[in-house]
Amino acid sequence: MxxxxxxxxxxxxxxxxxxxxxxxxxxxxxxxxxxxxxxxxxxxxxxxxxxxxxxxxxxxxxxxxxxxxxxxxxxxxxxxxxxxxxxxxxxxxxxxxxxxxxxxxxxxxxxxxxxxxxxxxxxxxxxxxxxxxxxxxxxxxxxxxxxxxxxxxxxxxxxxxxxxxxxIFMIILTFVISIVFAGIILWFISKKITAPLREMNSISAHYAKGDFSKSVQYESDDEIGQLAKSFTYMAKELNHLETRRKQYISNVSHELRSPLTSIKGFLIALLDGTIPDHRRAYYYGLMKDETERMIKLVNNTLDMTQLEEGNSNILLTDYNLTEQINRIIHKLEPHFTKKDLDIRFHSDYEYYVNADEGRMEQVIVNLLQNAVQFSEHNAPIDIRLSKEGQAVKISVQDYGEGIEESKLDLIWRRFYKVDEARTNKSGAGLGLAIVKSILDLHETDIKVCSKLGEGTTFSFVLPLSKQYIISRAIE
Known part of the structure; x- marks a missing residue:
């Protein structure tokens, strides 16, 4: 009933x-x-x-x-x-x-x-x-x-x-026939109209249990058809979110388990005397590196979550971009030295931009660390600044293994790694996702150009400060 x-x-x-x-x-x-x-x-x-x-x-x-x-x-x-x-x-x-x-x-x-x-x-x-x-x-x-x-x-x-x-007899007879006929038609019409709604109600119970395999089958362009399409789209997005959630938990667990397992192994070896005294300082250094790696992962994860949820605001100021990049290059010098990389900075002027200085430092650092990670020993890395209208273009180019064209759209995802099976690179796959989110806040796009065996170039633009534009116009 x-x-x-x-x-x-x-x-x-x-x-x-x-x-x-x-x-x-x-x-x-x-x-x-x-x-x-x-x-x-x-x-x-x-x-x-x-x-x-x-x-x-x-x-x-x-x-x-x-x-x-x-x-x-x-x-x-x-x-x-x-x-x-x-x-x-x-x-x-x-x-x-x-x-x-x-x-x-x-x-x-x-x-x-x-x-x-x-x-x-x-x-x-x-x-x-x-x-x-x-x-x-x-x-x-x-x-x-x-x-x-x-x-x-x-x-x-x-x-x-x-x-x-x-x-009266003819009216009553006509009334009864009309009511019966209309009742039958109404029954089928109401049933047809509410069929997709009942189906959505039934399918939503499966969605609540995490089963997103079913979709509403309703081919129409009316309001219920649009609702059915939105319902199906919602299911796909929920399925995508659920997949990302599981992948996120799996990746975080994996990224945390590796350094924790290493630290635990080193501690056991230190406690039972397996490691000789003269080698302890070396293993203490390894434990420190693993701890810093975990701290960086946690900080990046929290930062990424804040950026995606819109809880992070940007503070636009005018500052010297050329000076900032020089400072970052000196800061990351130990990373370059480990692989004997040649960092080449090309800039024809001192560029002043209007952006969030702290956030832009994160962007440049992450792009340079990504370039270091995928560069071979003794390879160059080029950083270029060039004027484009009322903006300056920043590009970071490495000459490493490159990325397949089919995977270029995937590199902005959290915890995504280009080749999980072969890569021996460190990192959790959050750097480029953070870069994309920060640049989205600045309302600017980041472009990537890559060829296998030749390397990868990341580039984006920032607006020049008004002071810089005026000063260049005077000159």
């Missing part, structure tokens, strides 16, 4: 109420118009007989026909299945009528109606008389009938009950 608060029930009941109300309104208007049309038809019938009867009575009076002959000749016209016609006097006594023998009988017409007719009006009224529904039309005749100066023609329509019964 369906619940009353379901959308299907609400749609079905609402549509049914509208249709039933509309049909009832139609029936009411139709019945009212039928009522007016029926009475208008009676009045037209009365007028037709009235126009024929007055000359006929004058003719009878002219040729001095006896009353019985006139009554007999008129009785056939006065006695019809649907109505009777009477000629009465001011006292409502029959002069002529459908029954020739009923002369002087009083016709069932109200006194008030006779008085209105004698006042010169054509009067019509309907109502129940002795339990029978009738419609009466009466008017005076401009002719002397049997010595009566003001004869009255009365027409009584006595079959109204049958007329109304027929109409």
């Amino acid at each position: 369906r619940k009353k608060n379901t959308i299907f029930s609400k749609l079905f009941i609402s549509y049914s109420f509208i249709i039933v109300t509309s049909l009832l309104l139609f029936i009411g208007v139709f019945f009212y118009l039928f009522h007016l049309n029926l009475y208008k038809k009676y009045e037209d019938t009365f007028q037709h007989h009235y126009e024929q009867l007055a000359p006929q009575l004058q003719s009878h009076e002219k040729f001095a026909l006896i009353k019985d002959e006139t009554a007999e000749s008129l009785s056939y016209a006065f006695n019809q299945p649907d109505y009777h016609i009477y000629i009465v006097d001011e006292e409502r006594r029959q002069i002529y009528g459908p029954d020739p023998e009923g002369t002087s009988n009083q016709v069932e017409v109200s006194e008030e109606m006779i008085q209105q007719v004698l006042a010169g009006e054509t009067v019509s009224e309907g109502g129940f008389y002795n339990g029978e529904l009738r419609y009466i039309v009466a008017s005076t005749i401009n002719s002397n009938v049997q010595g009566i100066q003001t004869p009255i023609m009365v027409m009584i329509f006595h079959d109204l009950t049958h007329e109304y019964q027929q109409v």
Whole structure:
């Protein structure tokens, strides 16, 4: 049994109420118009007989026909299945009528109606008389009938009950057929409209359990179709987020487990005396490096989370970009020295930019560390600054192994590594993701160009400071 608060029930009941109300309104208007049309038809019938009867009575009076002959000749016209016609006097006594023998009988017409007719009006009224529904039309005749100066023609329509019964029967039959037909159509329409909603409700239960394999099958461009597409898109995004969450936990666990395992192994070796005294300082240094690696991973992870959640703001200032890069090169000199790398910095001017100095240092450091990581021993790394309109272009180029074109879009993902199977490089794969997020905050894009065996170039632009632009214009 369906619940009353379901959308299907609400749609079905609402549509049914509208249709039933509309049909009832139609029936009411139709019945009212039928009522007016029926009475208008009676009045037209009365007028037709009235126009024929007055000359006929004058003719009878002219040729001095006896009353019985006139009554007999008129009785056939006065006695019809649907109505009777009477000629009465001011006292409502029959002069002529459908029954020739009923002369002087009083016709069932109200006194008030006779008085209105004698006042010169054509009067019509309907109502129940002795339990029978009738419609009466009466008017005076401009002719002397049997010595009566003001004869009255009365027409009584006595079959109204049958007329109304027929109409009511047809209305009820039509109403029932329409309701049954509309109900069946509404049932299927409501079911069709709510089918994707019920499917989405059922599928959402699977999504809540982490199963994103199902999607809503609804091919339409209406609002429900758009909702179904949005629902499917949401499922894909949730599935992607769930995959990233699992991958994130797996990567963090892996990246933390490796240094922790190394530190634990070194501590055990130190405690049980496996490592001789003269070698302890070396292993203490390894433990320090592993600890710093874990701290860097945690800091980068927290920094990446803040950037993605939008909790990190940037503070734009004007500063010397050329000086900043020189300072970073000196700071990273120990990393360059380990692999005997040749750092070549190319800049034709002292460039001042408008950016967040601290965040841009993170960007340049991460790009240089990435270049160091993928460069071979004794290889060069080029850093270039060049003016492009009102901005300066920064590019960092290494000459290492390069990246496949199919993987260029993936390098910005957290914990992504170009070749997990072969790489012996350190790092958790967060550097480029942090770079992309910081540059997004600066509303600038980073481009990458790479060829296998030739190296990779990362480049982006920063707006020049207004002071720099003015000073260069003066020069």
